[in-house]
Amino acid sequence: MKSITVVGASLAGLYAARALRTQGFDGRLVIVGDEHHQPYDRPPLSKDFLTGATDQGQLALVDADDTADLYAEWYLGTRATGLDAAGGTVLLDGDRSLETDAVVIATGATPRLLPGQEPGDPAHTGVHTLRTLDDAQALREDLARGQARVVVIGGGFIGAEVASSCAMLGHDVTVVEAAPLPLVPQLGDDMAKVCAGLHADHGVTLVAGTGVAGLQGGRGYSDHPDSPDRVTGVELTDGRLLPADIVVVGIGVRPNTDWLESSGLLLKDGVVCDAGCVGSLPNVVAVGDVARVDGHRAEHWTSATEQAGIAAQNLLAGSTVATHRSLPYFWSDQYGVRIQFAGRRLPTDTPRIVEGSADARSFLACYERDGQTTAVLAVNRPRPFMRYRRELKRAV
Known part of the structure; x- marks a missing residue:
């Protein structure tokens, strides 16, 4: 394997590129991104960046050292338009193409729109x-x-x-x-x-x-x-x-798979992958919001970073030698309150507040099923939450 193309200059794409280098890949590494920006952190966009507490420079996920260590070719402001996996070709806008031995798909997701609203051209300004x-x-x-x-x-x-x-x-x-x-x-x-x-x-x-x-x-x-x-x-x-x-x-997102419609990859609310992030075609893996891994698609920061290492390992091995079995985890900051959740709850699981008070907007709740804790929710209780999260991860 002499060349690998990462399609998606996203958090997941960056972590996959890093993992490929860390795990010994020394061939040609190309990173394609449809935005003109190098990878940046998205969670602050709706919070500190929107209020002006964080500027654009603080969002950057790569610096000069990262760029040197990756030794990658960056195709920014470039949109992938198709994939010919059998021919080893990624098609790009402007009638361009890239020859490659393997592909990491990290194209993320795009916001769902209201009926009549067109991408990049809303019915009304504002x-x-x-x-x-x-x-x-x-x-x-x-x-x-x-x-x-x-x-x-x-x-x-x-x-x-x-x-x-x-x-x-x-x-x-x-x-x-x-x-x-x-x-x-x-x-x-x-x-x-x-x-x-x-x-x-x-x-x-x-x-x-x-x-x-x-x-x-x-x-x-x-x-x-x-x-x-x-x-x-x-x-x-x-x-x-x-x-x-x-x-x-803000009515949700859909995975960016339109460019893969004629690729032969199995698509169903994302790129369908096994538990090791390996797609249905040889030498193709997917990570992040676009990946439907073992029947689930996770739209969270932690999942994107964890999947990247597993996907890189399997891509370099040529088969699924490792699987992704992490504990779902997400957080949200609202009105000065940090909400954290970890675990896999069912609608029938019963939440029980074990610390703090809901009225005070500071508590920790455990979701229980047959006497066992299946998930944990914390509102402004970060320290006890981390302890419970570690216990749940050990169980996984």
Whole structure:
């Protein structure tokens, strides 16, 4: 194996490239990324970067030493358009191609859009998604124009974090969630209700149990030039109209697999992989948000970093010699509160607060099944959480 191409200059792609070098690969290493930026840390985009507490330089995941150690060829601002695995070719925009012996797919995911909303061309100005550094920069600049009525569509972790940041900046914020309560799939009814209470604690309105019928456009708020196509409101399916100067759409993501449709790879809500991140074609592995590993697709920072080493090992071995069996873990910072979760809970598992108080917004809860702890949730309890997480990891 003389050449490997990593498609996706993401966190997962960077960690895979590092793992390949660490594990002894000394051939040609190419990293292709559709953004013009080198890999950067995404979690702060909805938090400290949006509020201005963190600048772009602090997000960087590579420095001069990393670049030298990787000894990689960077194709930034370059979009992969196809994969011919049998022919050993990655197709690029501009009718270009790369010859390669193996491929690491790390193309991540892209935000889901509202009906009628086009990628990069929203129906009205003032409508944002938040996935990339450029997305975050555009939203930050819009928020800096003056006090605004902000409507966040989607009450998941990204939506809640954006709402928290906007409230911290002094904006009037409303969160719209189609489900009766945000975060129920992740946390269950009881714990989701506690986390939903954080919005009210900080003056943010939560409108749950209704969807979005459409957006209205017209004259913008006073700090903007008058524009016939600027968003002015959000129409709800229950007939209500929410005035809005800025709208953030945070209704989930879909894996970036369109460029692989004719590759012959098995695709199903991501690149289908075995437990070792190995795809259905020889010499192809996938990591991060785009990878469906052993039936599951994890959209979390920790999973992306852990999968990379396993994928590199199996790619260099030419078969699945190691598997990824980590404990699911994610965190979220909202309204000055850190929420941490680890484990695999079922809807029937029962949460029990073992430390602290939900009313005080500081507690640790264990999810239990047949007398065994299956998962743990902490709200502003980082130290005991880490202890429980270590115990759960040992069990895995």
